[in-house]
Amino acid sequence: xxxxxxxxxxxxxxxxxxxxxxxxxxxxxxxxxxxxxxxxxxxxxxxxxxxxxxxxxxxxxxxxxxxxxxxxxxxxxxxxxxxxxxxxxxxxxxxxxxxxxxxxxxxxxxxxxxxxxxxxxxxxxxxxxxxxxxxxxxxxxxxxxxxxxxxxxxxxxxxxxxxxxxxxxxxxxxxxxxxxxxxxxxxxxxxxxxxxxxxxxxxxxxxxxxxxxxxxxxxxxxxx
Amino acid sequence: xxxxxxxxxxxxxxxxxxxxxxxxxxxxxxxxxxxxxxxxxxxxxxxxxxxxxxxxxxxxxxxxxxxxxxxxxxxxxxxxxxxxxxxxxxxxxxxxxxxxxxxxxxxxxxxxxxxxxxxxxxxxxxxxxxxxxxxxxxxxxxxxxxxxxxxxxxxxxxxxxxxxxxxxxxxxxx
Numbered sequence: 001x002x003x004x005x006x007x008x009x010x011x012x013x014x015x016x017x018x019x020x021x022x023x024x025x026x027x028x029x030x031x032x033x034x035x036x037x038x039x040x041x042x043x044x045x046x047x048x049x050x051x052x053x054x055x056x057x058x059x060x061x062x063x064x065x066x067x068x069x070x071x072x073x074x075x076x077x078x079x080x081x082x083x084x085x086x087x088x089x090x091x092x093x094x095x096x097x098x099x100x101x102x103x104x105x106x107x108x109x110x111x112x113x114x115x116x117x118x119x120x121x122x123x124x125x126x127x128x129x130x131x132x133x134x135x136x137x138x139x140x141x142x143x144x145x146x147x148x149x150x151x152x153x154x155x156x157x158x159x160x161x162x163x164x165x166x167x168x169x170x171x172x173x174x175x176x177x178x179x180x181x182x183x184x185x186x187x188x189x190x191x192x193x194x195x196x197x198x199x200x201x202x203x204x205x206x207x208x209x210x211x212x213x214x215x216x217x218x219x220x221x222x223x224x
Numbered sequence: 225x226x227x228x229x230x231x232x233x234x235x236x237x238x239x240x241x242x243x244x245x246x247x248x249x250x251x252x253x254x255x256x257x258x259x260x261x262x263x264x265x266x267x268x269x270x271x272x273x274x275x276x277x278x279x280x281x282x283x284x285x286x287x288x289x290x291x292x293x294x295x296x297x298x299x300x301x302x303x304x305x306x307x308x309x310x311x312x313x314x315x316x317x318x319x320x321x322x323x324x325x326x327x328x329x330x331x332x333x334x335x336x337x338x339x340x341x342x343x344x345x346x347x348x349x350x351x352x353x354x355x356x357x358x359x360x361x362x363x364x365x366x367x368x369x370x371x372x373x374x375x376x377x378x379x380x381x382x383x384x385x386x387x388x389x390x391x392x393x394x395x396x397x398x
Contacts, residue, residue, distance in 0.1 A: 037383065180358065200379045201372055204350035211343075218340070 003028040003192055004160060006049050009058035010215075011041075018044040019055065020215040026160065031183055031193040033206035041215040042196045043164055049194060050083055050162045051075040063159070080108060084153030084161040084191070086182075088168040091149050092137040099124065099133040102152040109156060123151035127181050143174030150182050154189060161186055164196045172201075179205045227259065227267050229306040232276055232299045239280045239294035242268060255367070268293060276302055325385060329393045339386045343379060350375050 004026040011019040018041045026032050026049075036042045047053035049060055051067045060067040062082065067075060084105075085091070092101045102120035107113065124130045127147040132140045140148065146166060153161055166182065167175030183205045186193045197203050211218045227249070234240065234248050242264050250258040271277040276299035283290040295303075321342060328335040350372055357368040385392070 037387070200347065200350060200376045201354075203347060204354040204372070206351070209347060211340075 001028045002026070003063060004049060004194075005059075005061045006045070007059050007061075009045065009048050009055045009060070011044055011048060011053065011055045017215055019048065021058075022212065022215060022217040023058075024049070024210055024217055026192050026194060028159070029187070029190045029192055030208060031186060031195060031206040033203035033209035034194060034196045034212060035198060035200075035203050035209055036212035037198065040212045042198075042212040044215075045212055045217070046162055046164055046194055046196050050085070050160075051079055080105070081156070082159050084156070084158040086146070086149050086153045086161065086163040086166045088165045089142075089145075092145060092152070094137050097134050097136055098129070098140065098148045101137065101148060102155050105152060105156045120151070120155055123155045124148065126185055127151045128177075141174075142170050143177060146170060146174075146178045147181060150178065150185070154185055154191065157189060158191060161191050161193045162196075163193060165198070166195070167197075167199070167202055175199075175202065226306065227263065228271055228276075229303060231267055231271065232295055232303045232306075235277060235293055235295040236300060236303060239292050241290070241292050245293070252363070255364075271299070274298075321382075322385075325389075325392070326396050329389075329396050335389055335393070336386060339382050339389075343382050346375050346379050346382070350379075 002025050006022065006024045009019050009022045009024075010017070020041075022041065022045055024032075024034075024045065034042045034045060044053065048055045048058075051060065051062075051070070054068065058068070062078065065078075067078065070078065079085075092098070093104070096104070099117055099120050102123055103111075103113070103116035106116035106119060111119075121130065121133060124133050127150055129140075129144050129147045129151065132144050132148065137145055137148070146169075150166070153163075161182075163182065167178050170178060179202055183193070185191075193206075195202070195206055203209050230249060230253060231245055234245060240248065242261075245268075246259050246261065246264045249264075268277065271293075272279070276296055277293045278296055280292045280294035282292070321338075324338050325335045328338055353368040353372050353375075357365050357372075360368065
């Protein structure tokens with residue numbers, strides 16, 4: 001089942017075009033790698049699909065709802081309920097222990113503290129970082145921090161996880177561990193993943209890939 | 225893979241029959257490409273001739289599979305030399321792919337699609353290795369990692385070539 005579709009997406013920042021007539025579809029539960037050189041427009045594509053940026057032209061439809069036609073408030077609600085996010089770094093709240101960071105999305109949805117922290121601990125366990133639950137983000141390693149971030153992105157059981165260079169700041173071994181746990185958890189929870197990366201070894205964890213080149217999308221499966 | 229020196233290393237561990245040697249090789253190093261018996265015995269014959277191995281005993285019944293082989297001092301020295309020497313870093317892929325891309329440009333065909341098709345094939349292979357790694361033991365993981373890093377290097381070369389196609393087209397058609 002197709003869960004998320006972007007059609008004819010264009011976006012310019014000032015005079016600089018970032019996307020030009022880009023199209024992409026994401027099936028439920030699949031891991032889609034979005035590859036391409038720096039500056040090719042892959043992050044802008046992710047931001048448009050996730051409803052963070054409104055494209056100048058084109059439509060984004062998620063589960064039958066047109067994201068591009070929604071008000072800012074509705075898009076923000078959609079992101080909270082249905083989407084999870086992992087970025088390269090700097091996404092955890094430094095003042096809060098890891099378990100509270102992971103529980104945060106649930107607390108925002110109105111889940112009680114004890115229940116939210118119980119579920120947060122379960123996710124920390126799945127990402128093999130249960131032992132840093134009471135540490136603050138500044139006290140954990142880069143790889144552990146990313147696994148905490150993945151736990152936080154998945155705790156509210158979104159339908160799509162958007163991951164923008166999630167291993168970009170990690171060495172090979174830690175990057176692999178993050179990818180192995182991220183993809184296993186996503187498959188298990190039937191979460192689709194849109195994975196932006198320029199690293200082939202990270203893209204190799206996906207089920208399918210598209211390439212963004214000069215703001216346009218190219219589906220390699222159909223090219224081959 | 226140097227089969228001869230790998231055999232010597234296995235024989236240095238302890239003497240073996242040809243059949244045991246093949247089995248040990250296949251289990252440890254030849255999962256993707258098991259050895260043919262012909263290759264096992266031709267390799268042993270070569271090592272015998274060069275004095276790197278000797279026949280340590282023959283079991284009743286005769287035939288090549290009944291001989292037990294042991295490494296000689298010269299064989300141990302050869303293993304040591306082989307282990308100490310770096311391998312030639314061979315740019316194996318570029319030669320064929322470069323020829324395809326250059327010929328496509330020379331004959332006025334699109335070269336981008338050659339690179340895209342190759343890229344998709346490389347990623348397919350990388351995906352398979354990544355899956356194999358997930359279920360494999362540490363030996364499997366290390367073998368897969370080596371292949372993955374090589375494929376990744378090739379992919380980077382494909383990307384760089386794709387970014388320089390205009391420049392290359394100018395150079396080859398000049």
